[in-house]
Amino acid sequence: MQPQDFEEWSRKAAEWGATYRRTLRDRPVRARTRPGEIYRAIPAHPPETGDEMQAIFADFERIIEPGMTHWQHPRFFAYFPANAAPVSVVAEYLVTAMAAQCMLWQTSPAATELETRMMEWLREALGLPPGFSGVIQDSASSATLAAVLVMRERALDWQGNIAGLAGQARVRIYCSDQVHSSIDRAVWISGIGQDNLVKLPAQGPTGSICADALEDAIRTDLEAGHRPAGLIACIGATGTGASDDLRAVIAVARRHGLYTHVDAAWAGAAMICPEFRKLWDGVEQADSVVFNPHKWLGAQFDCSAHLLRDPDALVRTLAIQPEYLKTHGHDGIVNYSEWSVPLGRRFRALKLWFLLRFHGLEGLRRMIRNHVRWSRALADRLAATPGFCIVTPPVLSLFSFRAEGADDAQTIALVNAINDDGRIYLTQTRVEGRVAIRFQAGQFDCTEEDVDTAYRAITETAARLAPSG
Numbered sequence: 001m002q003p004q005d006f007e008e009w010s011r012k013a014a015e016w017g018a019t020y021r022r023t024l025r026d027r028p029v030r031a032r033t034r035p036g037e038i039y040r041a042i043p044a045h046p047p048e049t050g051d052e053m054q055a056i057f058a059d060f061e062r063i064i065e066p067g068m069t070h071w072q073h074p075r076f077f078a079y080f081p082a083n084a085a086p087v088s089v090v091a092e093y094l095v096t097a098m099a100a101q102c103m104l105w106q107t108s109p110a111a112t113e114l115e116t117r118m119m120e121w122l123r124e125a126l127g128l129p130p131g132f133s134g135v136i137q138d139s140a141s142s143a144t145l146a147a148v149l150v151m152r153e154r155a156l157d158w159q160g161n162i163a164g165l166a167g168q169a170r171v172r173i174y175c176s177d178q179v180h181s182s183i184d185r186a187v188w189i190s191g192i193g194q195d196n197l198v199k200l201p202a203q204g205p206t207g208s209i210c211a212d213a214l215e216d217a218i219r220t221d222l223e224a225g226h227r228p229a230g231l232i233a234c235i236g237a238t239g240t241g242a243s244d245d246l247r248a249v250i251a252v253a254r255r256h257g258l259y260t261h262v263d264a265a266w267a268g269a270a271m272i273c274p275e276f277r278k279l280w281d282g283v284e285q286a287d288s289v290v291f292n293p294h295k296w297l298g299a300q301f302d303c304s305a306h307l308l309r310d311p312d313a314l315v316r317t318l319a320i321q322p323e324y325l326k327t328h329g330h331d332g333i334v335n336y337s338e339w340s341v342p343l344g345r346r347f348r349a350l351k352l353w354f355l356l357r358f359h360g361l362e363g364l365r366r367m368i369r370n371h372v373r374w375s376r377a378l379a380d381r382l383a384a385t386p387g388f389c390i391v392t393p394p395v396l397s398l399f400s401f402r403a404e405g406a407d408d409a410q411t412i413a414l415v416n417a418i419n420d421d422g423r424i425y426l427t428q429t430r431v432e433g434r435v436a437i438r439f440q441a442g443q444f445d446c447t448e449e450d451v452d453t454a455y456r457a458i459t460e461t462a463a464r465l466a467p468s469g
C-alpha cells in the first residue's frame with residue numbers, strides 16, 4: 001500500500017468509526033444474523049490476486065457490519081461492559097500504527113515505563129497501599145493463571161516448573177462456588193486439576209465463603225497430606241455479583257501461609273469511588289488482585305490490571321532467564337514479559353494514559369456512580385411493578401429479576417423476546433438453580449434515558465408475551 005493510500009484509508013476508517021459511534025443508538029443492540037449467514041457470504045477460497053481497497057471496504061460494510069453485536073451501544077446491558085471510550089480508541093489507532101512488540105524494556109522503553117506509571121496511577125486510584133506494583137495482562141484469565149502458577153510453585157518449593165507434578169503432594173486451591181470459569185481453567189492448565197480446586201458454598205447476603213468452612217477445608221487437606229497452596233477470592237462475581245468477605249477469608253489463608261488472589265475483574269473499576277470500597281474491605285492483605293480496565297473503566301479491550309503486593313514470586317515463577325531475577329525493578333529496567341505467560345506484549349498502557357488524562361478520575365467516578373444509581377432505581381421500579389420480582393438485589397450496578405411465577409422456559413422466552421425487540425440487550429444467569437435475567441448498567445455513553453428505555457422494553461415485552469385475558 002502506498003503511503004498516500006494508507007493515509008486515505010486510515011482517514012476513511014476513522015470517519016467510519018465516528019459515524020458508527022454516532023449512529024449506534026438507532027441500531028438494534030444484538031446482531032440479527034442467522035448462524036452461518038456471514039460464513040457463507042465469504043468466499044470459500046483465498047484470492048490469488050490482490051483486490052481494490054474500495055471493494056474490500058465495501059464488503060466490510062455490507063457483510064461484517066450487520067453481523068456485529070454492538071458492545072459500545074449505550075443500551076448494552078448484557079454480560080459486563082467492554083467499554084472502549086473514544087479517547088482510548090484514538091490511543092489504539094496510534095498503538096496499531098506503531099505496532100511495536102513490547103516484551104522487553106529495550107524493545108520499547110516508553111511502553112514499559114508508561115506501563116509502570118499507569119499501574120502506579122491505578123493502584124492509587126483504587127486506594128491500594130503503596131507497596132503494590134502491577135503489570136498489564138491481556139485478560140483476567142491470564143492474570144489468574146499466572147497467580148495460580150505462583151500458588152503451585154510456592155507450594156512445591158519452586159519445583160513444579162522443573163519436575164512437573166507427578167509424584168508430588170496434591171496442590172490444593174480454595175474458592176467459592178461463584179467464581180468465574182477462568183478459575184477452573186487456570187487449575188486445569190496449571191496441571192493442578194479440577195479435583196484439587198476446593199469450591200466452598202457462597203453464603204449470606206454478599207455470597208461469601210465462610211471463614212470457618214475455609215479453615216476446616218485447609219485442616220482436612222493438611223491431615224490428608226495435601227499441600228494447601230492458595231485462595232482465590234472473588235469480588236463481584238459474574239452471575240449475580242457474589243463477593244467474599246476478604247478480611248475474614250484472607251486472614252485464614254494467611255495463617256496457613258497460602259498465596260491469595262482476588263478476582264475483581266468487573267467490580268474493581270468501581271473501587272475508584274471510595275464509597276464502594278467496603279465491597280472489598282481487607283483487599284490490602286491480598287498478594288494479587290486483578291481487575292479489567294477494559295470492562296467498566298473504558299480502556300479499549302484488552303487491558304487487564306494485575307496488581308501485586310510483591311512481584312518477586314510471580315517473576316520467579318514465570319521468568320525464563322534466571323539472571324533477570326536479580327535485576328527486575330532494581331536497576332530501572334523491568335521486562336514485563338517475565339510477569340506474564342505470553343512472551344509477546346502489545347503496548348496497552350497508552351490507552352490507559354489517554355483515558356485517565358482525558359476524563360480524569362472525577363469523570364470516570366461520575367460515570368460509575370451514575371450507573372450504580374440508575375441501576376438501583378431500575379431495580380426499585382421493577383420491584384414496584386406488578387408481575388415482576390427482583391431475584392438478587394443490586395451489587396454496584398448489577399441485579400437480576402424475573403417475571404413473577406415464571407418458570408425457566410418462560411424466563412428464557414422473555415429474555416429472547418426482549419433481545420429480539422432490539423432496544424436493549426440482556427443476558428440470563430442461574431440463581432439457586434433457576435433462570436433469572438441479569439441487568440447491569442455500565443456502558444460508557446449510557447444515559448438515564450437509556451435505562452428508562454430498558455424499563456419500557458422489559459415491561460412492554462413482558463406484557464406482549466403474557467397470555468391475554
Ligand SMILES: *Cc1c(COP(=O)(O)O)cnc(C)c1O
Nearest residue numbers: 139140141180182237238265266
Ligand atoms: C470478565 C470476568 C473474568 C474474565 O475476564 P477476561 O479478561 O475475559 O479473562 C473473570 N472473572 C470475572 C469476575 C469476570 O467478570
